Ligand SMILES: Nc1ncnc2c1ncn2[C@@H]1O[C@H](COP(=O)(O)OP(=O)(O)OP(=O)(O)O)[C@@H](O)[C@H]1O
């Protein structure tokens with residue numbers, strides 16, 4: 001990939017530049033309601049693309065993505081909220097110091113907390129993934145399903161992070177620019193990964209695990225890697241979510257949330273990054289569009305719509321909207337050499 | 340037959356190996372050796388345990404008794420990805436092609452263990468060219484998804500992919516399965532060529548006659564046990580083999 005590395009990097013830096021231009025000049029004029037939908041779309045893109053790495057590209061069925069989001073969200077919010085309350089020295093020290101071009105120390109603290117959130121989720125992913133991914137079969141689905149519930153109950157019972165009351169007063173650090181830079185970063189990382197030799201190992205596990213093993217792929221290692229990376233991005237998404245909503249509640253990360261992300265991946269196509277992006281935006285918008293209907297009838301139409309979408313999809317496009325296809329201008333495959 | 344520890348040119352040595360699937364014994368006290376540079380064919384009826392034995396060699400299943408060694412090192416019960424590093428490559432039964440990946444990606448995965456090691460990185464191009472010289476069809480189709488290949492082409496890909504690991508010992512599990520006679524002929528021809536280039540081959544076959552014609556030695560497996568073994572020419576001449584496997 002070397003000769004094309006720089007070239008591809010530009011292709012990816014361009015959207016980041018556009019995002020920051022929008023951030024500084026256009027975003028403030030968007031109506032708050034639409035802005036919220038935009039931000040949730042971004043968070044859902046990170047979640048869907050990272051789950052696609054596990055469920056789509058590596059062929060393992062994880063049902064606990066919301067659990068990892070929860071871990072990441074709570075870890076990063078704990079760092080920015082609780083720590084500052086306990087040690088006011090930290091916050092005065094940070095607010096007194098202002099960095100370059102509006103980038104304050106708080107932004108660095110935020111980035112650090114996101115990283116820690118992601119790492120926390122990866123550690124959880126490793127602990128959950130290693131025992132269940134050693135085995136062939138659908139153990140992962142069962143274990144991750146349980147994991148999501150365990151995390152929820154655990155958080156409910158930890159008083160330092162609010163327990164059932166939830167964790168309020170989280171600082172509003174997630175801006176449009178930061179969120180969408182992470183969106184691009186996630187897509188970039190997953191895209192680079194699945195087009196690398198390591199990514200091909202992930203794909204081979206999905207295609208035929210025994211044959212992959214016979215090729216010398218350490219399948220357990222490949223599965224755990226994909227899973228831990230997926231968890232990392234879910235954790236980062238959780239941190240971004242926490243600092244956008246400014247309030248965390250353990251119930252937010254229940255099975256329904258995991259299911260919602262799975263639907264995005266399935267709808268977009270298992271193994272298509274473009275598909276996940278489109279489906280994440282589509283489902284976020286649909287969900288908001290249905291909200292008036294829900295308040296009027298007091299029925300949660302989300303699940304009805306999801307089921308209907310799935311049925312229609314299975315009848316018309318069993319491989320998802322895009323199957324494994326990509327929007328090729330952006331996702332050009334380059335330098336397919338080994339290494 | 341007498342057991343020995345193998346001569347210096349013994350590549351693969353199987354000693355008193357038994358393999359169980361739960362309560363089922365699939366391989367019972369099997370011993371034989373494969374000499375460096377030979378083609379040895381393993382023949383036997385359905386369910387005799389041929390595939391099981393190959394899987395045990397390539398580390399896909401564990402042996403419950405006995406040892407398998409390769410060039411003097413015991414390799415039984417080590418993980419498959421460690422065994423591939425010793426240059427034992429397996430073209431599994433039913434091909435095990437990655438259907439949704441391109442032909443090229445399949446071949447790259449065959450070279451998976453070469454990744455990162457500089458010497459073999461240069462051999463990657465050579466290996467690829469060698470595979471394409473054996474199977475020009477694969478070169479034409481290299482950007483195509485493997486799932487779109489015909490059965491014969493998929494078998495070529497399975498062999499080619501195993502060759503990308505630059506094997507010293509190549510394990511082929513029924514490469515002729517489900518193919519037309521001309522293609523079978525070609526696969527056997529190429530197996531001989533591969534062998535002439537210095538690779539040792541352990542070939543599992545139902546096509547006993549053709550397999551014995553190209554092999555140096557043959558082993559007949561019956562319900563998990565060795566029924567006969569010897570030089571191919573002797574087996575071809577033996578009444579038992581002629582009756583049971585050559586349909587005479
Ligand atoms: N995963 C498994 N679990 C239980 N029994 C198995 C398993 N795989 C194979 N067997 C049994 O082990 C025996 C040997 O099977 P194996 O696949 O090695 O036979 P084979 O000689 O390769 O036959 P074929 O020519 O049909 O491919 C058979 O009786 C089979 O039923």
Ligand SMILES: [Mg+2]
Nearest residue numbers: 389390391432
């Ligand atoms: Mg078999």
